[in-house]
Amino acid sequence: MSELQKSMDEIVALCKRRGFIYPASEIYGGINGFWDFGPLGTQLKNNIRDLWWRDTVLCPPIGPEGEILSMVGVDTSIIQNPRVWEASGHVGGFNDPMVDCRESKNRYRHDHLQVLRHRSDESIPMFAFLEGEPEPAYRKIKKQHKLSPEEFTAVPLTEIPLSYLERVIGPDTDKKGTLTEPRQFNLMFKTYVGAVQDEDAVAYLRPETAQGIFLNFKSVLDTMRVKVPFGIAQIGRAFRNEVTPRNYIFRSREFEQMEIEWFCQPDQAKKWYDFWCEHRKNWWQAVGLKGANLNLRSHGKEELAHYAKEGCGTFDIEYRFPFSAPGFGELEGVAHRTDFDLRQHQQYSRAKLEYFDPDNQERYFPHVIEPSAGLSRGVLALICEAFTTDPERPSKMFMKFNPRIAPITAGIFPLVNKEGMAEIAEKLYQELRCRYAVQFDVKQTVGKRYARMDEAGTPFCFTVDSQTLQDQTVTVRYRDTTQQERVNIDKVASFLQDHLA
């Protein structure tokens, strides 16, 4: 087992032990690709989410010309009219039935395969081949079965009854019966709207939050007095039937996204693309992803999504997770989606989605720059980044969260449960509890309480001791150094305010 894997195992164990992340439906044996956030994980995630919302919607960034950006937020439905996903390209393009070959391990689109079938003798195997490439099948007929291709006729595999599959020889094998039945490789979760499970009622759980924004583009324009360039932001869950959920919560089937669709003039797209790439990278650094573990990568042409092909491309902000090292895993993608989505939705819905520019008296489809961040992945990256081993301290490991995202901001303790120290500490706790995420603890020895707080990633602990009784000061103990200094008990609130800025 590698050192990296070992540290990942330690992170997973700590997350379970301290209530960050639990396996979903664990008492039933779990369910592949789903995870639950425990009390500390939920708070951590909410803190990251709230910072993003604050820095994006409530206090949007300053643009390249020093202007305050125009940004509004929405929260759209997870289930939309199924035609949305036809327009977006999620239905139709990527949900073709596939056939696997158990022998060659190759996978084929069902409708891309044809078979050569003997004209009269049903006992002779059928030879599958890829559309337009019949030669390998002809060779097998001639060399291995000593028959003439003339005796065979080509038929699409889709017209062959499934019960005949055991007589079909796959394109890349000599054995028969190695092809599986065609299976849907649908990325989207399918469901039914209404009490009756009727094919007319099919709907899908959204595979990305972006479409909800495009669907509301017109409503936002009509009601919010915004002008291009402006952005619409959204945080929400999305669902994908990933082929292989893997790497803890990194690739799970239910996850949360934090997305901006930034609408701008087509000839300004490059400028905004560069701006958002830079801004989003800086944001991740500000919440705690520092140093060499953060990487920026531009997509090659061949890996661009269908909506990005004509634009400036896609830029990934990546993090070096323990399981991906020395490589990186995607944390956020900044894509130039061009005007693909608005055009598609105008075509499919027949709603007029062009923007009328009152200044220039012209009508056009804005281009879209999309910074799309994974909230769940951000949580994981920040957990991995925070995880720190230290054989010198009792807990051996601690979580070095930025104070602004730490699930518990401070612990408040009496040094010992004597001489009224607990009462003073509890009074301090009462004063702070509605403004800060503080915890009060009198149990056991102070060393154990510090160790517990280290593992939870609590950056500060305030301890009432006998000196407090003399001069109204308490000790503040810093998680990262374990050093202590004294502050006046009246200054604890302002201390926290200063350290959360």
Next chain:
RNA sequence: GCGGGAGUAACUCAGUGGUAGAGUGCAACCUUGCCAAGGUUGACGUCGCGGGUUCGAGCCCCGUCUCCCGCUCCA
């Protein structure tokens, strides 16, 4: 989907056919005078789940679920 490995307490793990274990953590009390101190006590397990073999299964066999690793996949 394929191949390999694993699943025993909250965590880490021991236990190779004969009474279910350890350390840590957790909880309570005593003791405390700043880093999981010490002492006493306590709770926590249908050994992943289901079948089978056996007088007897945590251990052997079959199935299944989940996790890990490698392929595959990932618009």
